[in-house]
Amino acid sequence: DTGVSQDPRHKITKRGQNVTFRCDPISEHNRLYWYRQTLGQGPEFLTYFQNEAQLEKSRLLSDRFSAERPKGSFSTLEIQRTEQGDSAMYLCASSLVGTASNQPQHFGDGTRLSIL
Amino acid sequence: KQEVTQIPAALSVPEGENLVLNCSFTDSAIYNLQWFRQDPGKGLTSLLLIQSSQREQTSGRLNASLDKSSGRSTLYIAASQPGDSATYLCAVLSGYALNFGKGTSLLVTP
Numbered sequence: 001d002t003g004v005s006q007d008p009r010h011k012i013t014k015r016g017q018n019v020t021f022r023c024d025p026i027s028e029h030n031r032l033y034w035y036r037q038t039l040g041q042g043p044e045f046l047t048y049f050q051n052e053a054q055l056e057k058s059r060l061l062s063d064r065f066s067a068e069r070p071k072g073s074f075s076t077l078e079i080q081r082t083e084q085g086d087s088a089m090y091l092c093a094s095s096l097v098g099t100a101s102n103q104p105q106h107f108g109d110g111t112r113l114s115i116l
Numbered sequence: 117k118q119e120v121t122q123i124p125a126a127l128s129v130p131e132g133e134n135l136v137l138n139c140s141f142t143d144s145a146i147y148n149l150q151w152f153r154q155d156p157g158k159g160l161t162s163l164l165l166i167q168s169s170q171r172e173q174t175s176g177r178l179n180a181s182l183d184k185s186s187g188r189s190t191l192y193i194a195a196s197q198p199g200d201s202a203t204y205l206c207a208v209l210s211g212y213a214l215n216f217g218k219g220t221s222l223l224v225t226p
Binding site: 006035042048058091102108110 | 120148150152157158159160161162165167205207211212213214215216217218219
C-alpha cells in the first residue's frame, strides 16, 4: 500500500494557461475524490468518481474545470484558462466501496497551484 | 447545507498537557465523522473515524467522541508532545463528500 500519489507537487503557471494534475489512488480503491483547499480553510469538495463514472460534481467545478478517470484507475483534473482565484492546494482522496459509514477517505499530499 | 465549525481556531499549550478540540455540525444526518491531521504544506492524515452509530473511538493518545443528536464531536489528546503540533481538521460525511471545518491550529511547546 503506497498511499494516494499526486503529481506534480507544485505547479506555477501564468494566468490564462491550462494545467493538468494527476492522482493515483490506493490500488483496489474504486472511489476517488477531488477537493480544493485555500489558505486557512478546510478542503472543499469538487467531484467524485466511482470506478470510471463521475457521479457528483460541486457547483465549485466551473466549466473551466474537467476531471476524468479513464478505466477507473488514475484520475486527471484539468483547469483551462487559469485565473488568480484558482490558486490553491488540490487534494485527491480515495476510498473503498463498502458501507459508507465505515470507509475512511485517504488523502494524497496534494498539488499546490500558484497562478502568476 | 452542512456547516462544520471548529473551536478554538488556534491553541498553544506546554508539552505534557491534555487538551480538547471541539467540532460542531448543523445537520445530524451523517454517515460518519473523521478527524484528520495536516502538517504545513502537506496532505491530510486520517486519525480517527467514528461511525454514526458509535459514540467514541480511541487510537493511542487520541480519543474522539461523537454526540450526533447534538451535532458535536471532541478530540481529546492526552499528554501532548511537540510532535503533535499541526492543524487538526474535523469532517462529516453526509453524502459522497466530506464537509470540513476550518481546523484548529495546535502548537505544543517544549
